[in-house]
Amino acid sequence: MNGIVEARLRNQYITREGHVRPEDVVAWFGAVQAQEYEPAKWGLGLRMREGTINPDIEAAFEQGRILRTHVMRPTWHFVAAPDIRWLMELTGPRVQRALSHYCRRLELDPRTLARGLRIVERALGDRQYLTRPGLAERLQRGKIAVAGNRLAMMVMHAELHAVICSGPRRGKEFTYALVAERAPRARSMARDEALGELSRRYFRSHGPATIRDFAWWSGLTTADAKRGLEINRATRQDVDGRAYWSVDAATSGSPRDQLVHLLPIYDEYLIAYRDREVVPHGPSVIPAARTPITFQHALVIAGQVAGTWRISRTPRTLMVKATPLRSLKPRERRALAETVGDYQRFQGVPVKLTVA
Numbered sequence: 460m461n462g463i464v465e466a467r468l469r470n471q472y473i474t475r476e477g478h479v480r481p482e483d484v485v486a487w488f489g490a491v492q493a494q495e496y497e498p499a500k501w502g503l504g505l506r507m508r509e510g511t512i513n514p515d516i517e518a519a520f521e522q523g524r525i526l527r528t529h530v531m532r533p534t535w536h537f538v539a540a541p542d543i544r545w546l547m548e549l550t551g552p553r554v555q556r557a558l559s560h561y562c563r564r565l566e567l568d569p570r571t572l573a574r575g576l577r578i579v580e581r582a583l584g585d586r587q588y589l590t591r592p593g594l595a596e597r598l599q600r601g602k603i604a605v606a607g608n609r610l611a612m613m614v615m616h617a618e619l620h621a622v623i624c625s626g627p628r629r630g631k632e633f634t635y636a637l638v639a640e641r642a643p644r645a646r647s648m649a650r651d652e653a654l655g656e657l658s659r660r661y662f663r664s665h666g667p668a669t670i671r672d673f674a675w676w677s678g679l680t681t682a683d684a685k686r687g688l689e690i691n692r693a694t695r696q697d698v699d700g701r702a703y704w705s706v707d708a709a710t711s712g713s714p715r716d717q718l719v720h721l722l723p724i725y726d727e728y729l730i731a732y733r734d735r736e737v738v739p740h741g742p743s744v745i746p747a748a749r750t751p752i753t754f755q756h757a758l759v760i761a762g763q764v765a766g767t768w769r770i771s772r773t774p775r776t777l778m779v780k781a782t783p784l785r786s787l788k789p790r791e792r793r794a795l796a797e798t799v800g801d802y803q804r805f806q807g808v809p810v811k812l813t814v815a
Contacts, residue, residue, distance in 0.1 A: 463667045463703060463737050464762035470664055470705075471728055472506040473720060476712035479508050481519040486539040489660035490546065492730055493527050493537045496633075498723030498756065503537070504805045505720070512805055520625070523641045527625040527633075529554075529618045531678045543638060544645035547621040549653040550678050555619050557678075558612065565609050567616075575603050575613045580622055580637065588626035588634035621645075651690065654679070658687025659706050665731050667696060667703035675733035701734065719794040720759040721768055721779070721802055729757055729764070740764040758783060760791055777808055782815040 468474040471488075478484045484503050485491050493499035500516040507515075519525045525537050530546055533554045538546055562572065575598055582589060582597040589597070594614060598605045605613055614635070617623045626636030638645065648656065661673050673684040693704040722728055729740050740757065758766035758781050766783035779799055787795065796812060803810035 461762075463698060466667055466705070466708065467665065467728065467737070468762050469714075470666060470708055472712065473728065474715050474717060476508055476715060477506040480524070481507070481516050482524040482539045485525050485537045486542060487660065488664045488727060489542070489657050490530060490536040490538050491727055492534060492725045494535045494725050495723070496527070496535075499537065499725070501802070501805060502723045502726050505722075505801070510804075512807055514807075521627045523627075523636075526641060528623075529615050531676070533558075533615065533619070533678070540642040541645055543624060543642050544621050545648040545653045546657065547619060548647060549650065549657060551619040551621070553678055553680075555616075558615070558619075561608075562612055562616075565612055567609060567612055571603060572613070572616050574601065575605075576617055576620065576622060578603065579613075579617050579635075583623060583626075583635060583637045583640075586636065586640055588629070588636050590629065590632050590634050594635060651686075654683055654687050655690035658684065658693075659691045661731075662688070662691065662693055662704050662706040663708060665727065666705035666708065668705075668732060669701060669703060669734045671733040672731065676731045699736070701736070717794070717798065718761060719791060719798045721781075721798050722757045722759050724754060724756050726757065728759070738763060758795075760794075775809065777803075777806060777810045778813065779810055780813045780815060787814065 465474075472478070472484070478487065481503050484506050491499065491502065500513060503516050504511045504513065520527070523540055526540055526543055527535055527537055528543065528547075530536050530538060531550045531554070562568075578598055578601040579594060582594060591610065591614060595605050595610050598610070598613065603613070614623070621638050623635045624638050624641055626634035626641065628634065657677060658673060661676060662668060665672065665676070670681060670684045670688070673679070673687065674681050677683070688704055691706045693706045696703050696705070729738065732738070755767045756769060757764050758768050765785070766781060768779055768781045771778040771780070779802065781795060792814070795814070799810055799812045
């Protein structure tokens with residue numbers, strides 16, 4: 460299993476020097492989960508070249524080089540602007556089918572959804588970026604009641620049809636924009652081409668991984684996963700009776716001699732796999748834990764989950780409290796302090812570390 464751990468760390472650019480631009484990191488992965496926006500930016504930053512800072516990621520988002528939208532399972536993901544259309548065309552139909560019963564419960568019939576889509580598209584035309592409450596107001600004017608979950612479902616419907624995506628932020632508020640204006644060079648692909656492309660990106664960045672892993676991550680079927688491997692002529696290795704697949708492993712970037720990593724909540728290293736024998740991180744990792752590590756910031760040592768960490772803020776300082784599952788060796792404590800130094804440089808504010 461150690462070989463798989465090492466390969467994943469390398470292919471995810473955790474133990475290799477990564478890309479220069481945020482959009483290149485996102486494109487390498489295919490999509491990067493971004494349910495929690497601020498931690499997700501750190502997830503990109505730790506995979507980039509040394510010296511990358513938070514404003515670098517924020518600028519890519521503000522300029523529309525990376526977009527944030529619901530895609531695949533569905534949840535929020537970062538996607539590179541040129542990829543948003545073919546990704547949504549490939550994975551969106553399955554998500555729409557999965558959500559159809561929610562729409563029926565909310566009395567959002569196809570006719571109402573289509574009318575809402577037209578209202579949203581008109582409202583955002585000519586780069587009129589609107590927040591979610593702003594979209595709600597326009598829909599209300601169009602005689603569509605969108606209180607509560609109806610609004611969320613209406614907006615997601617527009618995202619899944621590749622009509623809208625993230626716009627630039629307004630202060631700390633997120634806005635929506637038209638995909639046609641935000642990503643004018645986004646291209647479509649034939650389904651087989653798109654399937655081959657997405658599976659190639661997943662297995663090169665997350666591999667070695669299983670068929671179940673890809674199906675979980677992408678929201679596509681097992682048959683789709685097998686077809687994607689066939690298209691890419693993927694390399695198979697069997698470990699403990701399970702087949703793991705790889706495609707075009709990472710070769711660029713100098714190795715990073717880094718033992719300890721502070722991975723953010725929903726990080727791809729943890730969230731993107733269904734079979735978890737290689738890096739276990741469910742409740743069994745912490746027998747008394749109420750919440751799986753997947754849903755917390757993870758302290759990772761030598762590729763394995765070794766605890767959690769959390770952030771608190773004072774007016775001038777970030778406080779990082781690490782809670783390891785065991786006593787840390789002196790070398791591990793030094794490596795943790797170095798990693799916190801990287802996090803401090805990324806955030807651009809003093810960071811104080813405490814170890815529970």
